[in-house]
Amino acid sequence: MLGSMAFLAMVAHETDGGVALVREEVGDDFLGPGTVTIRVHFSSANYKDLLAITPGGGVVRDYPIIPGIDITGEVVESQDAQFAPGDQVVAHGYGIGVSQNGGFAELARVPAEWVVKLDGLTTREAAALGTAGFTAAMSVQALLDRGLTPGTGPVLVTGATGGVGTVAVDILAGQGFEVVASTGKAGAGELLSALGAKTIIGRLPEDPDAKPRPLGKARWAGAVDSVGGKSLAHVLSTIEYGGAAAVSGLTGGSGLPTTVLPFILRGVSLLGIDSVQFPIAARRELWARLGNELKPRHLSLLENYAPITEAESVLNAIRAGNHSGRTVLGVAGEF
Ligand SMILES: NC(=O)c1ccc[n+]([C@@H]2O[C@H](COP(=O)([O-])OP(=O)(O)OC[C@H]3O[C@@H](n4cnc5c(N)ncnc54)[C@H](OP(=O)(O)O)[C@@H]3O)[C@@H](O)[C@H]2O)c1
Secondary structure, three states: OOOOOEEEEEEEEEEOOEEEEEEEEEEHHHOOOOOEEEEEEEEEEOHHHHHHOOOOOOOOOOOOEOOOOEEEEEEEEEOOOOOOOOOEEEEEOOOEOOOEOOOOEOEEEEOHHHEEEOOOOOHHHHHHHHHHHHHHHHHHHHHHHOOOOOOOOOEEEOOOOOHHHHHHHHHHHHOOOOEEEEOOOOOOHHHHHHHOOOEEEOOOOOOOOOOOOOOOOOOEEEEEEOOOHHHHHHHHHOEEEEEEEEEOOOOOOOOOOOOOHHHHHHOOEEEEOOOOOOOHHHHHHHHHHHOOOOOOOOHHHHEEEEEHHHHHHHHHHHHHOOOOOEEEEEOOOOO
16 A cells, blocks of 8 residues: 655646636645556646636536546556556546546546556557547447448548547548548648548538528538537538437537438437446447557647646637647656
């Protein structure tokens, strides 16, 4: 058993009308409940981490908390026979970084049932993927399970420069799909083409003020959508007969102003993607696929790096819409 210890962390505190992220030394009362203690190598910056440091963000109920929904690193102690010191692991989802202390700290402790041993990925690569990359993999896997193949037709990725979007483009192109990337960022074409997108289009619908049509010209066999809102309604109305959209996010809004027509006239499926409660056995299996046959080919292109002490400015770039790809937050040796 590790003795009592002090370690460095970025702690989110509620202040008068705000949330402050403060570098501080904490004690083992900041280790969450659990059986596996991890020396954190890397965390990463996700939209949900931004919400965790945003007043009224709706994901954290009790402060103070160490944010960081992604943890990658090395096991230093385990009371569970599945893990031993030295194991390289990733843990994300469940309560990590929202109801239990997360990855913005030198140490993290979580239940063994939340931990995945890495296969085919370094701890840095696993952090470059993180929750967003895993969600992209879940989305692609859902389309594959639904029977989509590269021969079925083009696949649309919305929010294409985002974390989910960039990894989805990279995985789909690697699997031989023709990828159409939808982005609101002028100048993102070079990155998206390098990741394997064949066509780059603007945000959808093309005319945001036009009255939504229940059905439009069918353009894609499938879609990976992390935007939601009017954009997703447009996507559903333009999917080909028998196609599917894997839906994970709400950066464009949580409403869905659609009709049943795409479902009942074109047999379109809406595939819900939730990485948070996704069961551990399937989670471990998909991480192994993500490190091997589904491994994105251009992680180094979509990855940025910042030390953990700069987490707040990276998250603010996400808030301002100035962020592309995935940012790994270096923890070990960076406090
Ligand atoms: N279901 C799950 O388990 C799960 C897991 C991870 C993430 N998510 C959700 O998925 C979404 C994306 O996460 P992420 O980590 O990829 O976030 P992100 O890195 O911030 O990317 C989101 C992308 O959405 C696009 N976007 C931003 N504002 C928009 C707007 N107003 N209208 C249309 N598009 C907009 C932007 O892409 P362009 O500039 O290229 O258009 C942006 O890069 C979030 O809502 C997140 O909460 C869900």
